[in-house]
Amino acid sequence: MTATSHPNEPDKRSSGKVIGRVVWxxxxxxxxxxxxxxxxxxxLAIGYGVLGDRPMSEVFDSSTWKHMYDLVFAEGG
Incomplete structure (x- = not known):
């Protein structure tokens, strides 16, 4: 009995399988x-809105983050 695969033939994959593998x-x-x-x-939404009793929409406001930055990095004096 002989094997059915030929060692000299290149591995032929369909382009669909290759694209699917790349996507995966x-x-x-x-x-x-x-x-x-x-x-x-x-x-952030849970911590600021639920625990902080503030409106959750303020989490996404840039002025909120600027205020927090100013509080953290303000010079003490």
Whole structure:
């Protein structure tokens, strides 16, 4: 009995499988950073809105972050 595969033939993959594999690998690489950003946004909204008893919409206001920056880095005197 002889083997059915020929060792000299190149591995032929359809372009659909290659594109699918590239998409899947890209998805696996990007899912962790995306989930981290989502967790950050949800944590900010819960911490500022629920624990801080402030409107959640203020989390996304740049003046809120400028005020916090000024509080942290203000010169004491």
């Amino acid at each position: 690998v890209s998805f696996k690489i990007l899912i962790i950073p995306v989930l981290c950003v989502v967790a950050l946004i949800v944590g």
